[in-house]
Amino acid sequence: xxxxxxxxxxxLRINKFFAIILxxxxxxxxxxxxxxxxxxxEEETVKEEEKAALTLPDFGSSDAxxxxxxxxxxxxxxxxxxxxxxxxxxxEIDPAMVKAHNYLGRAYYTQGxxxxxxxAYKKVIELESGKPDSYIKLGIAYRYNEMVDEAIEExxxxxxxxPFSAIAYDEMGNALTKKEKYDEAIEAYKQSIAFxxxxxxxxxxxxxxxxLKGMTKEASAxxxxxxxxxxxKKAKLPKGMQH
Numbered sequence: 001x002x003x004x005x006x007x008x009x010x011x012l013r014i015n016k017f018f019a020i021i022l023x024x025x026x027x028x029x030x031x032x033x034x035x036x037x038x039x040x041x042e043e044e045t046v047k048e049e050e051k052a053a054l055t056l057p058d059f060g061s062s063d064a065x066x067x068x069x070x071x072x073x074x075x076x077x078x079x080x081x082x083x084x085x086x087x088x089x090x091x092e093i094d095p096a097m098v099k100a101h102n103y104l105g106r107a108y109y110t111q112g113x114x115x116x117x118x119x120a121y122k123k124v125i126e127l128e129s130g131k132p133d134s135y136i137k138l139g140i141a142y143r144y145n146e147m148v149d150e151a152i153e154e155x156x157x158x159x160x161x162x163p164f165s166a167i168a169y170d171e172m173g174n175a176l177t178k179k180e181k182y183d184e185a186i187e188a189y190k191q192s193i194a195f196x197x198x199x200x201x202x203x204x205x206x207x208x209x210x211x212l213k214g215m216t217k218e219a220s221a222x223x224x225x226x227x228x229x230x231x232x233k234k235a236k237l238p239k240g241m242q243h
Contacts, residue, residue: 010224055083056089064094080107091123098127105137114145132158133160143175151175166196173205182209200229 029039059066071086084107090100105120121138128134139154158168173188186209197202208220 012146022098056082056086062093062099064090064097067093068097068100068103071100075103075107080111084105084111096127098124100136101127105141109137109141109144114141117141118145130161132161132165132168135161136165136171139171139175141176143171148175148178164195166192166202169195170199170202170205173202173209175207177205177212181211185209198229198233200226200233203229 025065048151056067057070059070063162067090069084071083073088074086075083084104085103087100088109091097091104094100101120101123105117105124107112108120121134121141124134125138130166135154135158139151139158142148142151142154152172155168155172155175158165159172162168169192173185173192176182176185176188186206186235189202189206192199193206203222204226207219207226210216210222211217
């Protein structure tokens with residue numbers, strides 16, 4: 001999942017030393033590869049049995065659109081497994097249905113199934129190669145799958161299509177941070193900010209890199225900007241969407 005950097009700034013006011021440790025753990029992981037417990041194995045077995053019991057409505061052997069729409073409806077209820085099954089059926093019927101492959105990628109990514117997400121996003125790009133967002137999504141999946149060089153390659157492809165993409169530069173910065181190329185990451189975040197000064201995330205990420213470099217004054221300034229821009233963004237949302 002994406003790191004919630006909103007928690008970092010208040011923590012800094014408590015203890016900077018432990019904040020740095022927390023940041024390193026958040027970015028690079030704890031490396032915990034303990035053997036699953038018996039309970040965890042049993043839970044996985046139950047999940048597999050539940051998946052086997054999933055059934056789709058019968059929309060016929062040629063109605064890909066109905067299976068796609070069913071997936072869109074059922075995902076709103078939080079049923080990822082059934083939605084994935086529906087979109088998989090849709091692309092079996094119509095392998096060129098880009099929107100179904102795209103939803104599959106998003107669903108797999110949300111479920112932490114990065115290999116499957118990567119496969120889905122590759123198919124999206126194969127079918128529709130001109131959209132930078134698809135390369136960004138693939139790059140993010142690569143990064144979370146510890147394939148950082150591949151991620152950087154995809155972000156560069158996105159920037160070839162749209163050299164002014166603030167999101168692509170921000171994600172490039174995240175990948176460079178993962179490789180501990182902090183100076184290059186800083187430049188990427190600054191480019192993101194230059195192309196979209198109202199975009200909060202690169203300020204937050206830039207603050208993290210400054211902190212990792214021991215530049216606490218600069219980090220604090222970026223975290224404050226992140227908080228300010230986030231608050232302004234939320235204020236523009238309808239009242240029911242501000243939480």
